[in-house]
Structures are given as C-alpha cells and as structure tokens.
Amino acid sequence: FKIFDNTGSMGKLPKMIIDRLPNFVRQMTDHAYAGVPIEDVRLCPGVFGDYHDDGGRAPGAAALQVGEFERLRDLDRWMKKLWLVGGGGGGSRESGELAMYFAAYCIDLPDAEQPFCMLITDEGCYEEIAAETTREVFGGQTRTAMSTAHVAADLLKKFRGNVILIHPKY
Numbered sequence: 163f164k165i166f167d168n169t170g171s172m173g174k175l176p177k178m179i180i181d182r183l184p185n186f187v188r189q190m191t192d193h194a195y196a197g198v199p200i201e202d203v204r205l206c207p208g209v210f211g212d213y214h215d216d217g218g219r220a221p222g223a224a225a226l227q228v229g230e231f232e233r234l235r236d237l238d239r240w241m242k243k244l245w246l247v248g249g250g251g252g253g254s255r256e257s258g259e260l261a262m263y264f265a266a267y268c269i270d271l272p273d274a275e276q277p278f279c280m281l282i283t284d285e286g287c288y289e290e291i292a293a294e295t296t297r298e299v300f301g302g303q304t305r306t307a308m309s310t311a312h313v314a315a316d317l318l319k320k321f322r323g324n325v326i327l328i329h330p331k332y
Contacts, residue, residue: 165208167283
C-alpha cells in the first residue's frame with residue numbers, strides 16, 4: 163500500500179511520484195529485488211488531502227482516493243485516475259490518519275508474504291478521527307471515534323511492523 167499527501171504544501175512531489183512510477187516499475191521488473199518474483203508484487207496506490215480544510219473545497223471533497231491492488235505493470239491506469247487536488251489548509255495537519263485508517267481496517271491482505279505500507283506527507287495527522295468522519299468517508303453506521311495513535315498501532319500490527327513514513331521538508 164503506497165499513499166501520499168497531495169496537498170499544496172507538497173509542491174510538485176505528487177506529480178513527480180506519478181510521473182516516475184513507470185520508471186520505478188521498469189527497474190523493479192528488470193531486477194527481481196530480494197528474490198521476490200516481480201509478477202507476485204501488488205501495490206495499491208492512493209492520495210490523501212485534508213478532510214477538514216482542502217483549500218476552500220467542501221470538507222472531505224477529496225480527502226482520500228485509493229485504487230485497487232494491482233500488478234506493478236498495471237498501476238498506470240490507477241495512477242492516471244488520481245485527482246491531484248493541491249489544497250490543504252495550512253494548519254500543520256492533514257488527513258494522513260484517514261489513509262492509516264483505510265490501510266488498517268479496509269484492506270484485506272490474505273496472501274501477503276511481506277506486506278508494507280508507505281505514507282508520504284509533509285504534515286502531521288489530526289489526533290482523532292471523529293465518528294462522523296469515518297461514516298462519511300468509509301460508510302456504514304457502526305463507526306466510532308478513534309485516536310490516531312490507536313489506528314497507528316493497529317496499522318503496525320497488520321503490516322507486521324513494515325510501515326514507512328517519509329516526511330519531506332517544505
């Protein structure tokens with residue numbers, strides 16, 4: 163699972179990630195890293211914004227966008243569908259907690275031998291996810307408020323400690 167912040171403070175980095183993914187895939191295909199057959203590698207791409215303040219848009223307008231787990235060779239079609247919003251509220255917090263929630267509770271990894279989750283963001287997360295937010299973003303009626311620390315702990319368990327946070331500076 164690879165998801166990144168697509169708010170304005172990230173500058174050109176989201177577009178660079180999307181544009182350079184084919185080169186990354188080609189390198190992975192040419193060199194079977196760590197002995198893992200490249201045909202077996204699946205990646206789920208996604209982007210997140212700021213649910214609470216996305217540059218004047220309605221709250222939650224593009225807070226979280228995710229694709230499906232796909233072979234590396236087939237990722238282009240999902241990457242082209244991602245809407246790079248470029249918003250954000252400038253409050254030193256953005257909705258990385260929604261990306262973590264999705265990865266922790268909405269993804270099934272039944273056959274994953276080496277699951278990993280990579281988040282790229284230049285801001286901190288909100289400390290809590292409100293029940294209303296989880297219902298609006300993820301649907302259902304049984305959602306409850308959760309602390310981001312609790313979500314992060316469950317995320318680490320699910321991905322067997324293989325959670326990477328890349329925090330570029332402005």
